[in-house]
Amino acid sequence: MLCHDALDRAEQVARHWSAHGCPVVIHVDKKVKRDAHDAFVKSLSRIENVRFSERHRCEWGTWSLVAASQSASELMLRDFPEVRHVFLASGSCLPLRPVEELKQFLAERPLTNFIESVTTEDVPWTVGGLSLERFTLRFPFSWKRRRKLFDAYVLLQRRVGFRRKIPDGLEPHLGSQWWCLTRSTLQAILEDPERPVHDAYFKKVWIPDESYYQTLVRLYSGDIESRSLTLSKFDFQGKPHIFYDDHLQLLRRSNCFVARKIWPRANRLYDTFLAPKEGEPGTAEPNPGKIDRIFAKAVERRTRGRSGLYMQSRFPNSGWENGTTCAPYSVFEGFADLFEDFEGWLGKMVGARVHGPLYAPDRAHFAGGQAHYAGALSDCATLRNYNPVAFLTNLVWNTRGERQCFQFGPRDNQEPSWFMATDSNAQISVVTGAWAVPLFHSKRNFSEVRKEAARLQKIEVEHLEILRSPYTKARVRVWTMADFVESPMEPLQTIIDEIGLRHPRRLTEVPRMVDLKGFGQFLQNLKNQGMQPHVMGDFPVTDRGDGAPDTPRKPYLVKQ
Amino acid sequence: MGALRSYRLRLQRKRWRIRAFRKRRELHCIADRTRQIGPGDVLVFSTLRNEKIRLEYFLKYYRRLGVNHFVMVDNDSDDGGREYLADQPDVSLWHSTASYKRARFGIDWLNWLQWQHGHGHWCLNVDPDEFFVYPFCDTRPIRALTDWLDASSIKSFSAMLLDMYPKGRLDGFPYVEGQDPFEIASWFDSGNYTISKNHQFGNLWIQGGPRARAFFPDNPDRAPALNKIPLVKWHRQYAYVSSTHMLLPRGLNAVYDEWGGEKASGVLLHAKFLDTFSVKAEEELERRQHYARSHEYKAYARRLQKDPDLWCNWSEKYINWRQLEILGLMSKGNWA
Numbered sequence: 001m002l003c004h005d006a007l008d009r010a011e012q013v014a015r016h017w018s019a020h021g022c023p024v025v026i027h028v029d030k031k032v033k034r035d036a037h038d039a040f041v042k043s044l045s046r047i048e049n050v051r052f053s054e055r056h057r058c059e060w061g062t063w064s065l066v067a068a069s070q071s072a073s074e075l076m077l078r079d080f081p082e083v084r085h086v087f088l089a090s091g092s093c094l095p096l097r098p099v100e101e102l103k104q105f106l107a108e109r110p111l112t113n114f115i116e117s118v119t120t121e122d123v124p125w126t127v128g129g130l131s132l133e134r135f136t137l138r139f140p141f142s143w144k145r146r147r148k149l150f151d152a153y154v155l156l157q158r159r160v161g162f163r164r165k166i167p168d169g170l171e172p173h174l175g176s177q178w179w180c181l182t183r184s185t186l187q188a189i190l191e192d193p194e195r196p197v198h199d200a201y202f203k204k205v206w207i208p209d210e211s212y213y214q215t216l217v218r219l220y221s222g223d224i225e226s227r228s229l230t231l232s233k234f235d236f237q238g239k240p241h242i243f244y245d246d247h248l249q250l251l252r253r254s255n256c257f258v259a260r261k262i263w264p265r266a267n268r269l270y271d272t273f274l275a276p277k278e279g280e281p282g283t284a285e286p287n288p289g290k291i292d293r294i295f296a297k298a299v300e301r302r303t304r305g306r307s308g309l310y311m312q313s314r315f316p317n318s319g320w321e322n323g324t325t326c327a328p329y330s331v332f333e334g335f336a337d338l339f340e341d342f343e344g345w346l347g348k349m350v351g352a353r354v355h356g357p358l359y360a361p362d363r364a365h366f367a368g369g370q371a372h373y374a375g376a377l378s379d380c381a382t383l384r385n386y387n388p389v390a391f392l393t394n395l396v397w398n399t400r401g402e403r404q405c406f407q408f409g410p411r412d413n414q415e416p417s418w419f420m421a422t423d424s425n426a427q428i429s430v431v432t433g434a435w436a437v438p439l440f441h442s443k444r445n446f447s448e449v450r451k452e453a454a455r456l457q458k459i460e461v462e463h464l465e466i467l468r469s470p471y472t473k474a475r476v477r478v479w480t481m482a483d484f485v486e487s488p489m490e491p492l493q494t495i496i497d498e499i500g501l502r503h504p505r506r507l508t509e510v511p512r513m514v515d516l517k518g519f520g521q522f523l524q525n526l527k528n529q530g531m532q533p534h535v536m537g538d539f540p541v542t543d544r545g546d547g548a549p550d551t552p553r554k555p556y557l558v559k560q
Numbered sequence: 561m562g563a564l565r566s567y568r569l570r571l572q573r574k575r576w577r578i579r580a581f582r583k584r585r586e587l588h589c590i591a592d593r594t595r596q597i598g599p600g601d602v603l604v605f606s607t608l609r610n611e612k613i614r615l616e617y618f619l620k621y622y623r624r625l626g627v628n629h630f631v632m633v634d635n636d637s638d639d640g641g642r643e644y645l646a647d648q649p650d651v652s653l654w655h656s657t658a659s660y661k662r663a664r665f666g667i668d669w670l671n672w673l674q675w676q677h678g679h680g681h682w683c684l685n686v687d688p689d690e691f692f693v694y695p696f697c698d699t700r701p702i703r704a705l706t707d708w709l710d711a712s713s714i715k716s717f718s719a720m721l722l723d724m725y726p727k728g729r730l731d732g733f734p735y736v737e738g739q740d741p742f743e744i745a746s747w748f749d750s751g752n753y754t755i756s757k758n759h760q761f762g763n764l765w766i767q768g769g770p771r772a773r774a775f776f777p778d779n780p781d782r783a784p785a786l787n788k789i790p791l792v793k794w795h796r797q798y799a800y801v802s803s804t805h806m807l808l809p810r811g812l813n814a815v816y817d818e819w820g821g822e823k824a825s826g827v828l829l830h831a832k833f834l835d836t837f838s839v840k841a842e843e844e845l846e847r848r849q850h851y852a853r854s855h856e857y858k859a860y861a862r863r864l865q866k867d868p869d870l871w872c873n874w875s876e877k878y879i880n881w882r883q884l885e886i887l888g889l890m891s892k893g894n895w896a
Contacts, residue, residue, distance in 0.1 A: 235894045236894065237712070239711060239712065241896060242711070244696070244699065244704055245699060246700065265703060265704070265707075294896050295896055297896070298894045298896035301822050301891065302821045302822060302823070302893050302894030303820070303821045305817065305820050305821045305891075306822065309822075309888045310755055311720075311753075311825075311889060311890075312718050312719075312755075312764060312787060312816060312889075313815060313816045313817065313823040313824065313890070313893065314817055314820075314821065314822040314823070314891065315755055315816045315818065316817070316818055316819065317818045317819065320819045320820045321820060370873065371872070372773075372872040372873055372874045374751065374874055375749065375750045375751020375752050375874060376749035376750065376752050376773065376872055376876075377751065377752045378752065382778055382780060383780050386781065387756070390753075390754040390755065391754075394751050394752060397751060397888060398750065
């Protein structure tokens with residue numbers, strides 16, 4: 001048992017092991033102050049099957065940890081001849097199951113060594129990007145205290161092409177440093193005539209406590225179960241996850257024998273698991289699946305985070321967002337100008353929330369004309385314009401699980417254009433030139449209309465350039481108004497299929513197109529005034545001869 | 561960052577420390593129990609004025625989290641709060657009659673006291689109306705968090721200010737001493753915050769929430785900052801620059817991940833909007849001791865006269881920290 005702090009807990013656990021007939025050899029880090037050490041030794045001195053081994057000054061990643069376990073193991077083998085399996089634990093390990101169950105488990109497998117031992121190629125969890133190089137470079141500098149020197153020296157050796165020779169017969173293996181070996185294997189490792197060679201070699205390997213026994217065990221035993229009996233999870237920086245009182249049920253259900261590392265003040269865990277147990281010892285196999293998942297998720301959260309979330313502790317640099325928004329959304333440009341009550345119709349067709357123009361100059365037109373929307377977003381234009389992109393990312397984040405659609409156009413704040421165009425979650429459908437329809441219907445003075453048309457066309461052209469840029473990741477579809485009016489159903493069907501129909505059938509009810517009678521002439525008038533309206537496509541000057549100019553145009557119907 | 565800029569920031573930090581040193585004369589000790597502070601203790605630092613009604617619950621809340629000692633500055637209260645605090649067994653109290661504004665809203669005083677008593681401790685800087693919520697705070701004491709931060713070599717922990725408000729008029733629900741303020745102010749805005757980066761100090765600048773929505777719709781850039789870094793493993797060389805929004809050295813402000821991941825963070829529930837608020841707003845307006853000529857309080861007073869309800873249809877009712885984590889206001893990071 002390797003201890004360096006929380007000695008009161010280590011004492012408690014040592015008592016537990018020894019009371020259940022397991023001899024304990026304790027190594028106390030030399031860094032522990034003399035008073036604390038003496039008190040610790042004294043507290044356990046009356047127990048007959050507890051010993052203290054020679055002390056070493058331990059530092060993470062260095063040979064000292066192996067040296068500590070070696071001297072402790074030697075003492076164990078010497079003083080307790082009845083011992084068949086030796087279990088390496090730390091002072092912050094806690095047995096989760098009755099010691100009897102562990103004894104029985106090991107008695108049924110008298111020759112098996114439980115030690116995680118994997119070749120370097122198969123290890124995904126190496127810290128600092130070093131796996132095989134742990135064995136072939138030299139590491140004279142402390143990783144914790146002299147990180148810069150450490151890194152520089154590694155780099156230098158790589159440049160120079162330095163390689164240490166691995167002693168003959170050794171095949172480097174890595175694994176968790178907490179093992180459980182049989183007496184014969186441990187004896188073979190410690191009493192091998194080649195041991196000075198091995199020790200000399202491993203003294204300069206990085207993190208030898210994860211490779212010394214793991215490599216040598218392969219020389220002496222054919223009966224290896226490559227897993228650790230100690231439940232120990234590591235985070236992305238290679239430091240162990242800590243267990244707290246609220247992990248009690250998880251730990252209990254994991255059926256693992258020993259867990260590490262336990263927070264020293266987790267009173268409930270210590271009280272529960274060190275309490276005497278009644279009843280028949282169970283024989284269940286360890287099953288840490290659920291704990292694995294929880295910690296894997298924690299690492300994922302820390303390294304990748306939740307896409308589309310911007311908050312106090314996640315504010316990714318540009319390009320590192322893993323998705324700039326969290327869910328797909330649709331932007332419609334020109335449709336609301338071309339159809340009467342397009343929003344109402346779309347809302348009925350698709351299972352999505354349909355907003356009006358969210359970036360309109362007067363206010364954000366949320367669905368249903370609400371003053372606030374999800375997450376208490378305000379419809380106030382100045383608040384929205386203060387950070388228009390955050391407005392959109394907030395909206396999409398706040399409505400996770402429900403697709404958002406909104407109208408957009410050249411009359412609106414153009415600031416989010418680039419953001420939407422480069423967002424792969426955006427579906428942008430544009431009918432170019434449709435902004436002219438409200439102008440055509442307006443009763444304003446024609447010179448004003450002409451000026452406004454020129455302004456809007458300029459904005460739309462700029463917007464289209466953005467949508468056509470090579471950086472665009474959004475799903476963009478653009479039709480000129482002339483093409484769209486010819487056959488609007490097919491494009492609508494495509495867009496809506498992509499969003500997902502509420503009723504997966506062909507469109508039956510169609511939106512009602514506004515009256516475009518005279519629109520061609522209106523465009524011609526603009527031209528006559530010296531403006532060139534080109535984004536609408538080629539509109540005929542005269543209306544199509546449908547023979548019934550007074551009745552509104554019938555909606556298109558597509559047969560089922 | 562260039563050497564020159566780095567040196568400038570260093571000078572600035574020294575300046576704040578010298579200022580804190582000068583301002584120590586304004587503090588008069590009333591009860592010094594700092595000898596009780598043991599190694600590894602977690603400390604709360606706080607400045608207050610006329611907040612007696614809040615103190616009972618404030619102390620109870622933080623004692624329950626496992627805070628060991630409170631170091632507080634009373635800015636000349638006349639409501640009995642000073643006497644109340646002086647009697648508490650785990651409070652060390654200083655008194656000042658000097659200007660809150662000229663002590664940079666109390667920061668100079670607290671920089672000094674932390675310099676003296678906070679070195680080597682985890683220090684939590686909160687006002688009496690701020691309640692710290694962190695991941696697993698319902699099952700793990702604050703010591704679990706600070707031990708984990710130590711083990712992860714993290715020196716500062718962010719907790720955004722979350723304004724809480726009642727449903728209905730602010731003056732509709734009188735607050736009683738000792739009561740949990742979030743029984744009344746149990747609503748908050750979950751997703752209308754905007755963030756930008758302060759490149760000089762490296763911190764984030766967060767605005768939004770009900771204050772931006774209700775009080776600053778016309779000039780959102782004046783809406784108060786909500787980013788806070790209240791929990792710091794203090795070193796005597798450190799200094800808060802502006803409230804607890806940012807610190808020097810600059811590395812302490814790097815409480816957010818820039819490569820897509822989430823760091824662990826908490827929330828400060830802000831119980832400002834109780835029935836006591838309108839009285840306070842008027843008083844503060846008169847004293848003119850707040851930031852930027854108290855423009856914030858002017859905006860409050862204007863709005864509160866006509867419509868003192870901050871609640872809207874999309875307000876979220878507070879349940880627990882897990883709700884805040886799901887909403888994305890805070891994160892567990894890799895603490896599990």
